[in-house]
Amino acid sequence: MLSPVILVPAVLNGLMTGAVYALIALGLTLIYGVLHIINFAHGALLTAAMFAAFFAYTLLGIDPYLAAVFLTPLFFLFGYALQRFIIGPAAHGEDRNFLLVTLGLAIVIENTLLYAFRGDTRTINLPYAFDTIEVGTAFLAVPRVIAFVAVIAVAVALWAIMQWTDTGKAIRAVAKEKLGAELSGIDVAHIYAVTFGLGTACVAVAACLLIPTYYVNPTAGDAFVLIAFTIVVLGGMGSIVGALIGGLFVGVVESLSSVFLGESLGQIGIFVMFIAMLLVRPSGLFGERA
Amino acid sequence: MKAYLPIAVAVALFAAVPFLTASNVVLNFLVMALLIALAGQGWNLLGGYGGQYSFGHAAFFGTGAYVTAILQVRYGVNAWLGLVIGVAAGALVGAAIGALSFRSGLKGSYFSLVTLAFAEVLRITASVAPITGAGVGTLIKLDLRPEAFQFQSRAPFYWIALGLVGASLIVVRAIERSRFGAYLVAVRENENAAKALGVDVFMVKLGAMTISAAITAAAGCFYAQYFLFLDAAIAYGPWISIDALLAPIVGGAGMLFGPLIGALVIKTLGEATKLVTGGAPGLDLVIYGVVLVAVVGLAPRGIAGLLSGWTPRQFRPGSSADQNHG
Amino acid sequence: MVEALLRIENISKRFGGLRAVDEVSFDVMPGRITALIGPNGAGKTTLFSIVSGFLRPDDGRIIYGGIDVTGEPPHRLARRGIARTFQIVQPFAGLTVRENIAVGCHLSRRHRADALAAAGDIARAIDLGAQLERPAAALTVAGRKRLELARALAIGPKLLLLDEVLAGLNPSEIRDIVPAIRDIARRGVTILMVEHVMQAVMSLAAHVFVLAEGRIIAEGSPQQVAADRRVIEAYLGHGAASRMTAGAGHG
Numbered sequence: 001m002l003s004p005v006i007l008v009p010a011v012l013n014g015l016m017t018g019a020v021y022a023l024i025a026l027g028l029t030l031i032y033g034v035l036h037i038i039n040f041a042h043g044a045l046l047t048a049a050m051f052a053a054f055f056a057y058t059l060l061g062i063d064p065y066l067a068a069v070f071l072t073p074l075f076f077l078f079g080y081a082l083q084r085f086i087i088g089p090a091a092h093g094e095d096r097n098f099l100l101v102t103l104g105l106a107i108v109i110e111n112t113l114l115y116a117f118r119g120d121t122r123t124i125n126l127p128y129a130f131d132t133i134e135v136g137t138a139f140l141a142v143p144r145v146i147a148f149v150a151v152i153a154v155a156v157a158l159w160a161i162m163q164w165t166d167t168g169k170a171i172r173a174v175a176k177e178k179l180g181a182e183l184s185g186i187d188v189a190h191i192y193a194v195t196f197g198l199g200t201a202c203v204a205v206a207a208c209l210l211i212p213t214y215y216v217n218p219t220a221g222d223a224f225v226l227i228a229f230t231i232v233v234l235g236g237m238g239s240i241v242g243a244l245i246g247g248l249f250v251g252v253v254e255s256l257s258s259v260f261l262g263e264s265l266g267q268i269g270i271f272v273m274f275i276a277m278l279l280v281r282p283s284g285l286f287g288e289r290a
Numbered sequence: 291m292k293a294y295l296p297i298a299v300a301v302a303l304f305a306a307v308p309f310l311t312a313s314n315v316v317l318n319f320l321v322m323a324l325l326i327a328l329a330g331q332g333w334n335l336l337g338g339y340g341g342q343y344s345f346g347h348a349a350f351f352g353t354g355a356y357v358t359a360i361l362q363v364r365y366g367v368n369a370w371l372g373l374v375i376g377v378a379a380g381a382l383v384g385a386a387i388g389a390l391s392f393r394s395g396l397k398g399s400y401f402s403l404v405t406l407a408f409a410e411v412l413r414i415t416a417s418v419a420p421i422t423g424a425g426v427g428t429l430i431k432l433d434l435r436p437e438a439f440q441f442q443s444r445a446p447f448y449w450i451a452l453g454l455v456g457a458s459l460i461v462v463r464a465i466e467r468s469r470f471g472a473y474l475v476a477v478r479e480n481e482n483a484a485k486a487l488g489v490d491v492f493m494v495k496l497g498a499m500t501i502s503a504a505i506t507a508a509a510g511c512f513y514a515q516y517f518l519f520l521d522a523a524i525a526y527g528p529w530i531s532i533d534a535l536l537a538p539i540v541g542g543a544g545m546l547f548g549p550l551i552g553a554l555v556i557k558t559l560g561e562a563t564k565l566v567t568g569g570a571p572g573l574d575l576v577i578y579g580v581v582l583v584a585v586v587g588l589a590p591r592g593i594a595g596l597l598s599g600w601t602p603r604q605f606r607p608g609s610s611a612d613q614n615h616g
Numbered sequence: 617m618v619e620a621l622l623r624i625e626n627i628s629k630r631f632g633g634l635r636a637v638d639e640v641s642f643d644v645m646p647g648r649i650t651a652l653i654g655p656n657g658a659g660k661t662t663l664f665s666i667v668s669g670f671l672r673p674d675d676g677r678i679i680y681g682g683i684d685v686t687g688e689p690p691h692r693l694a695r696r697g698i699a700r701t702f703q704i705v706q707p708f709a710g711l712t713v714r715e716n717i718a719v720g721c722h723l724s725r726r727h728r729a730d731a732l733a734a735a736g737d738i739a740r741a742i743d744l745g746a747q748l749e750r751p752a753a754a755l756t757v758a759g760r761k762r763l764e765l766a767r768a769l770a771i772g773p774k775l776l777l778l779d780e781v782l783a784g785l786n787p788s789e790i791r792d793i794v795p796a797i798r799d800i801a802r803r804g805v806t807i808l809m810v811e812h813v814m815q816a817v818m819s820l821a822a823h824v825f826v827l828a829e830g831r832i833i834a835e836g837s838p839q840q841v842a843a844d845r846r847v848i849e850a851y852l853g854h855g856a857a858s859r860m861t862a863g864a865g866h867g
Contacts, residue, residue, distance in 0.1 A: 038399040040345075090587030095398050096343055100539060100586045103345070107532065107579030114572030218572075226410070229403060271411045278404045279394040469722045472731065476719045479708035486668065486702070488694035488723040488771055 009138035010255045016144040018251015019151040020209055024224050025231035025243040026155065027202030033238030034175040034195040037095060040102040041082075043225030044109035045200050049075055049207030050216040051113055057124045057211070064126070065146065068208035072201050079200025084193035114218040121217040129212045143212040154205055155244060158198070162240075171195055175238070227254075230274040294463060300547070301456040308445040317444040321516065323557040324451040325509055329530060330537035330549030331458040332506030337535060338543035339462075339471065340498040341478030345402040346409030347506050347534040349387065350380040352416065352525030354507030355514040359428045360421060369439035373511045380507020381500050388499030392492050397481075406531070413526035427521030430514060439515045447516055454512060455550065458505050462546055465501075474498055475544075506534060536578055540585050542594025551593050556581065619682065621646040621775055621806050622667070627676035629662055636662040638830035639676070644775070649797075649807040651821035651838070653814075655851050658827040660810045661703055664779050667808075668700040669693045680775070695723065699773035701764040703780045703810075707752035713739060714748045716763055720770025735770065742766045742796055758789040762796070769800065776800065778809040782816055790816060818842070826850065 024046060031039045049071065056067040082105065091097040132139040162168040173181040174191045182188050206224075214220070231250050235242025250270075257269065307320065329351055337343045357379040358372035367375070387408050396404055416422045423429075434440050441447055465471040473494045476484040481491050514520055533556070541552025559581065560574040567573045589596055620643035629637040637659045644650045652660050665671040667678055669690035677686045685693060699720075708716045717735035718728075725731045739748050744762050747755060752763060761781055768776055778797070782790050794816055801807050801820075811817050817824060817838055824841045826834040828850035834841055841847055 038403060086583065086587075090583055092587075092590070096341070097586050097590070099343055099345075099399055099402055100535075101583050103532075104579045104582035104586070107582065108576050109579075111572035111575035111579065115570055115576060119571070226407075233403075268411060268414050271407050271414070275404060275407050275411070278396060278400055278407070279390055467728050469726055469728065469731070472715070472719055472722055472728065475711065475715075476708055479710050480706050482670070482690075483702070483706040483708065483767075484719065485670075485690035486694055486700050487720045487767060488691050489719070490691045 005137050006259060007256075008136065009140075010259050011252055012135065012138050012140060013144070014252035014255030015248055016140070016148045016251070017255065018248040019148045020206055020247075021224065021227050021231055021251055022244045022247020023151045023154060023202055023206045023209070025228040025235070025247050026158070026240060027199035027206075028225075028228050029232045029235070029238055029240060029243040030158075030202070031196055031199040032232065033240075034171055035083075035098075035192050037098040037102070038229075039196075039199065040099060041105040041109065042199070042203065042228065043221035044106040045075070045079070045221070046203040046207055046224060047113060047216070047218060047221030048109055049204040050211060050214075050220055051117065052204075053208045053211040054122060054124060054216050057126075064124075064208045064211045065150075068150075068205055071208060072204045075204035076197040076201040078197075080193045080197035082200075083196035084189065087196070088189055088192060110218050110221075117218065119217060121215045123215045124211060126212045141213065143209075147209040150205065150209055154202065155240075158202075158240070161198075167191075167194060226274070227270060230270055230277065233274060233277045293467060294460065296547075297456065297459045297463060300459075300550070301452060304452050305449065308448055314444055317448050319557060319561060321444065321448050321451050323553045324448070324455050325512060325516075326533045326537050326557065327550040327553035328451070328455050328458055328512070329506045329509040329534040330541075330553055331455065331462060332502045332504070332509070333534040334538035334543060334545075334549050335462060335465070335474075335505065336498050336502035338538050338545065338548060339465070339478065340474045340495060340502075342397070342495060342499070343402050343535070344405040344499075344502075344531075345535070346405035346407070346531055347502075348526045348528065348531040349405070349409040349412050350384055350503040350506040351510035351513070351530045351534070352409075352412060352520075352522075353383045354380040354510030355520050355525045356416065356422055356428065356510075358511045359430050359514045359520055362430055363428060364421075368437070369515060370437075373439065373508070373515075376511040376514075377504050377507045380510065381504035384503020384507075385496065385500045388496045388503075392495045392499075409526055409528075409531055413522050416526055417522035422520075422522065422525075425521070427519060427524075430518040432518065440518075451512060451516075454508055458508075459546060459550075461501070461505070466546065470494065470497065478544075532575075532578070536582055538592070540581060540592055542592030542598075545592065545594040545598070548592055548594050555593065618645060620644060620679075621681060622808065623677075623679035624663075624667070625677040625679060627663065627666060627673045627678070629659075629666060629671065629673050635830050637666070637673070640827070640830070640832055641676075642825050642832055642835065644806060644808050645823070646774075646806045647801075647804060648822040649801050649809065649820050651817045651824045652808065652810045652827060653812070653817060653824060653841075654827035657829075658850075659830040660827055661779060663827070664700065664777055664810060668698060668777055694771055694773075697772070697774035698777065699768035699771050699775070700777035701761075701768050701779055701781050703783065705757075705760045705764050707755070707760055707763055709753040710751070712749050712751055713744060713755070713763060713766075716752050717766050717770045720767045723771045738766050738770050742769070743792075757784050758793070761785065761789075761793065765793075765796065765800075769805075773805060776805050776807045778807060778811075780810055780812060782811060782813045794820060814842075 028039060028042050031037065052071055053064050053067050056062045056071065057064055087098065087101050087105070090101045126143070129143055131142040133142060133145055162172060170181065170186050170191050171194065173186060174188055178188060227250060231243060231246040234250070235246030308317065329347065332350065333344060333347050354376040358369065358376035361367035361372045361375060362369055387405065391401055391404050418424055432440070434442050436446070465474070473484065473489045476487070476489055477491050477494050485491055510525065536556055537552035538549045539552065540555055541550065542548030556578060559577050563574040563577050585592060622644040624640055624642050627637055627640045628635065640663065652663070654660055662671065666673050669688055669692070672687050677684055680696060680698065685696065708719065714732055714735045717738050718731040721731040721734040725734060736748060739745050742762055742765055744759070744766055747759060752760070755763060765781065782793065785793065790813060797807065797820060821838050824836065824838050825832055826841055826847050833850055834844045834847050
């Protein structure tokens with residue numbers, strides 16, 4: 001059981017799965033780090049993006065990786081608009097209201113999808129979905145390798161945006177000290193909306209990366225988002241590095257525990273770990289105080 | 291005793307309904323509305339009055355439901371006793387979750403997250419555990435006798451649901467007018483200031499959570515008797531966590547009749563939607579989501595809040611002005 | 617020999633590498649107003665937070681009425697008779713003035729009606745009677761400061777900690793509230809106040825401690841402390857005292 005022939009592929013697969021988890025968590029932690037709210041609509045947005053990617057392939061014949069190119073900006077705008085015109089105004093700046101409003105949005109989005117597309121589970125059939133690359137003793141599925149590389153690329157891109165662009169600097173300013181940023185002339189409502197848009201864009205990319213190997217139905221996003229919540233709490237609310245490392249870690253843990261324990265205990269295990277983290281160290285390993 | 295008059299009036303009015311109509315459709319609708327109102331009364335105590343927003347009240351609803359169902363089905367316990375034990379079990383679960391969460395100082399979004407997680411753990415456990423019938427669910431045997439808490443017609447169920455709601459209204463009203471209630475609201479408004487005034491914030495939150503869980507558990511027990519079938523998605527599913535918070539928010543968080551008003555409004559909306567769209571799944575929930583966002587954005591004090599804008603201060607429940615007469 | 621009501625013994629508190637409070641010891645004698653002054657960042661509010669139970673000290677003890685209360689939580693200290701106001705006022709915004717004060721009154725009264733009635737008395741004693749039924753959020757800054765005071769008084773304290781209660785008030789508002797504070801002391805409540813408004817310190821305090829960079833650097837009557845060169849230097853910088861005397865010589 002402990003032979004490298006089994007362990008190495010398990011770890012590698014865990015890293016690749018973890019990369020996608022990390023991307024979803026990245027969006028969540030970005031929103032938390034700047035707006036200081038937990039976006040309960042994150043899962044629903046992921047589901048919506050997955051449906052979009054699904055239909056891009058089945059109706060328009062566009063390969064998911066290509067679809068990411070136009071879905072990402074589209075969902076960025078969608079997220080921007082949601083925060084700017086619905087969430088922000090409705091919440092009147094109170095934390096409790098943000099919770100309820102994002103919850104309400106999640107209900108609306110998921111059930112609109114349910115109403116429009118019914119509850120059936122669908123998958124796409126990409127011709128190269130089952131191709132593999134040989135790495136040592138492991139056979140790694142091509143879509144998952146692409147996903148891993150893509151996540152690294154997105155993380156680097158985000159980092160570059162944060163470091164070098166004016167908007168990125170404004171985002172960091174608002175995250176650190178909202179009042180000061182406001183007084184320096186930064187349009188906080190706009191920055192909040194940009195951040196929410198970036199977080200939504202992250203799930204759009206993640207959706208395109210997931211679609212080749214995963215199914216889609218109106219509640220598909222929820223399972224991932226719970227894992228994303230766990231990662232965000234583990235890695236620290238607001239920490240991008242924490243989300244990445246946490247994501248990879250959780251991916252590997254999940255992979256190894258399904259080798260040793262089987263699938264069924266997996267879900268409860270994640271929840272229990274999540275609860276334990278919240279109770280013991282809500283600020284996570286890298287993050288700010290709760 | 292004047293303070294309890296509005297409750298007596300409301301209960302009396304509702305009690306008259308079965309004498310005015312024999313329609314099962316109407317009674318069924320009202321029973322469901324009362325059920326949601328009861329679950330919402332529980333949520334409202336912790337969330338509306340106490341300011342701690344639970345997103346996992348299903349944990350208590352489901353516990354009440356399963357405990358009473360399993361006691362009847364597997365151990366032959368009387369259904370009425372099952373109700374009592376179910377409520378106690380719900381209270382215990384509430385106390386446990388509350389103790390863990392509040393000891394760790396969880397508040398705001400973190401508290402909401404952890405309650406959500408606890409409810410999900412219970413749901414998944416119930417969906418695989420043999421004692422709950424796992425995927426198949428639990429079926430309570432049909433036994434149409436009052437002693438078994440089952441009735442031939444809807445009316446007795448209706449009156450019992452009404453009685454439970456009435457009892458919860460009395461409990462909440464009593465809390466409103468007590469020191470515990472004053473402390474609870476202070477904790478909601480500003481925990482640090484409350485501490486500096488001698489309020490044991492942990493105990494107050496824990497107490498509120500325990501009573502809140504007990505009330506919602508009662509709703510779960512009633513559900514089990516009314517529908518006679520449970521599975522994990524019904525007992526611990528997000529639907530009840532959402533309904534339990536939606537009713538008070540829409541009706542007026544932190545106000546006595548908030549959950550009742552809210553439950554009637556959302557159930558009416560739900561039924562109206564179903565009539566218009568012919569029952570395709572999801573649309574009624576879409577409406578619920580829109581209503582939630584709209585209420586938070588436009589009428590944060592809910593419908594009762596809007597109404598109280600028109601009532602003179604004297605008659606507003608829970609106001610300090612009416613204490614001097616109460 | 618009168619026993620100190622509050623004895624701070626060798627209290628230290630570090631935040632990361634910064635020693636906010638560094639082995640501070642002093643006594644607060646009962647029945648009078650004691651002031652704690654010092655330049656910004658000196659550690660005064662940290663000390664207050666420790667005495668009122670919101671922060672645990674790294675070292676040292678707090679002795680209150682002869683009992684070691686170090687590390688006790690705020691609500692227990694409140695029940696023992698230590699009340700505090702907050703530097704940034706913390707009203708129960710959604711409640712009326714009466715309901716705000718009543719929360720404090722409930723410490724010694726079970727009944728809602730009793731607490732609400734007692735709240736009225738306290739409000740009237742501190743000149744908030746006209747505002748009783750208004751929401752706390754509708755008060756002016758001066759009103760909110762009075763509300764802070766009223767709420768703290770409502771728990772019937774023996775020791776009242778005032779954290780910059782005059783901050784943000786204009787001179788006429790200060791002139792109005794200073795007699796209220798003196799009145800509270802006259803009724804037997806021991807007051808420890810952190811203050812920047814020097815005129816109030818001079819006129820109210822019987823004894824002053826000066827805190828700078830986490831340490832007590834001087835103590836005495838307000839007049840003594842004002843003339844102390846170490847105090848002047850702490851506020852105005854090194855060498856300021858000499859410059860001032862030199863300047864006085866020429867001027």
